[in-house]
Amino acid sequence: MILWAGVRTGARGVLWYLKGLLGEDAYEKYLAHHAALHAAGADVDGADEGAPHPLMTEREFWRDQTDRQDQNPQGRCC
């Protein structure tokens, strides 16, 4: 049983790493950021935040992400 739990933890770790490496967790990070901003905006004045950003849906977020890459290309190494 302990071995099985170890394997599961290990597999979860590998999957977590792979997702992070490929950037699959980008939307989760965006949501977390948005939530933190929102929570802070409620109790602090948030005056310097400018216009509030509406939360993007998952589909919108990924489109926005590749569109930003179009405008801001990054080199790959040789």
Next chain:
Amino acid sequence: MGVTSSTTKEPTALKRVPRDLAVALNPEELDAHDRQWTPLKIIIWSAISLLGGLSWVMLAVVRGETVNAIWFVFAAICTYLIGYRFYSKFIEKHIVRPDDRRATPAEYKADGKDFAATDRRVLFGHHFAAIAGAGPLVGPVLAAQMGYLPGTIWIIVGVVLAGAVQDYLILHFSMRRGGRSLGQMARDELGVIGGTAALIATLVIMVIIVAILALVVTNALAESPWGVFSVGMTIPIALFMGCYLRFFRPGKITEISIIGFVLLIAAIVGGGMVAGTDWGQTYLLLDKVTIAWGIIIYGFIAAILPVWLLLAPRDYLSTFMKIGTIGMLAVAIVIIRPEINVPAVSSFATTGTGPVVAGTLFPFLFVTIACGALSGFHALIASGTTPKLIQKERQTRFIGYGGMLMESLVAIMALVAALSIDRGIYFAMNASPALTGGTVQGAVAFVNGLGLTGVNLTPSMLTDMATNVGEESIVSRTGGAPTLAVGLSHIMQQLVGGTSMMSFWYHFAIMFEALFILTAVDAGTRVARFMLQDSLGNFFPKFKNTSWRPGAWAATAIMVAAWGAVLLMGVTDPLGGINTLFPLFGIANQLLAAIALAVCMAIVAKRGLFKYLWVVALPLGFAAVVTISASFLKIFSATPGIGYFAQNRAFSEALAAGETSFGTAPSVLAMQAVVRNTMVQGVLSIVFVVLAIIVILTAIQATVRAYRNHSSATSEDDAVQSQIYAPAGFVMTPPEKVLQAEWDALPVEKKTRVKGH
């Protein structure tokens, strides 16, 4: 924030403990931990030093018939560990001086998109995947002609003292400046002249690097229906993946990457079947010129298509393949431990007459192996995405310095793979068609005529190897990629599949290299296009608008034409292509390194850290001496094999004398091509070296000025109080564990960042 030139804002203004929990470890406590030498630590580091020392003795002193590949791996890893633990710590303490109380751009500029704090271990993999490309795989293969020792020493010692230092410093300096790019930092630190020279140099270097990477792929795919099919199939696979992510299941990257990987393997297997058919032979057996045109057209279309359609999915595949293949090769080398039957230093190191790349050990070894020891291109990555994702300042050592050590290890493995194949086969594959005639008989006669001891090539060795790897011929498959693929398949088949699997492993390796070279070609063209548009925008404001289609297309076309012309020059070069152009690639890359190090030197000097300036001045001086002397040899040498203009003169005079063939050029047309190519290459060499000298001089000027003024100015962004905590290295130290446990115990809602200034 913004550029400030006031005196250093000593972060004493930052609170030591901003909330109920510390965001940084106490520096004294950290230092005490480092200085505390427990018996266990002493034993571990003694063992590492002893093993490293023994490995170097086995490589450099003990000269048996053969040397085992495992010693390369041990020598490398032990030296890296020592360099990481002691030298990078020294740099951290005296130059970088990170302060975890300061927020990183990922924290104070956080937008959940471009600026987002990323787990250090994930970011390490991310950064490594971005810096590792074809360079560390190809360079060591070509340098193997000088024997195994010079390349090994340069890769291992060079990375510890130069390459990793550059990556670490640039990453840290860019991070302290909100993720500013190398070009912007050059302008800030070196002024208008130095900054402009650095910008132009970067653009020209980018063109050369893309052209030569494309040349490597062209050489690997020419006359290979199997390779053309499997690499060609990556385009529809990537398009499918792109559409899947865009329209069907957005964000499911791991899932589609696994599907793409399975399709990729199917494409490799399918390539073997297609290559055997008549139509495969008729339509996919293409010569170099056709392939080159294919890559040029592909490069243009790929660079104007939206990122989501081709570049992004190809990137996922490339990352997947890169990490997987490198890991697989490492495991295979450790298990198989191939015996290496190559002299430590060959005669080509001193005579400079090696058929693979011309020139003597100094300076040409140091430009042939660029990536893997010192790569200027990394400065563009380390001042690009990575600094915007770092959680805590102290992590830059692990990501910048550590990431480069990993790339160096890749270079060592590529060297081992190239060294493990028979030397006769190695030279037959890497001598240009001008020398071997492109035939098995010609190659055998040429290689055996080199008079190398222990080399006795037979025609059947070449034909057998060609059959095993599923190619028509392996004679004169220059560029390094095919040699590496033979080496990799030679090692992998001993682990999985035996001889019958060799052709699969060979094409797997070709696919692996082609994938990220094509990504680099696409991305490089895009970056160059933006740089060009930005510069053109100063004269024609409309070009500044990067979404203006005609402007974008015109700028893309100009950049593709620039690298395409160099590529075509390479594939049609009667002198061979790789052997004349590769030094230009290495010189370009090392000059970029000199530019990056020059910027670092100016920054360190302006902060008043003159006592430790040698840490930057040493690699800068070496890179400058190597590249400038290599450039001067390429420009002024009277030996036609080395000097571009000497070659140019020799062929011009032959033409003037009315000769119809000269050297390896069989016709007047070919002779005219040589005259044209050497002129272009010579002029490019002059442009590079002049730009680099300007940048280095302005950096020295900035350094001297800083010394005279007792400067302690900084161009860093203002310090912002950090609100988060994360450990610095891959493994947590005991003090880090204690603090991390306190943070882990916090309720979730308190862990998230509190907004405020």
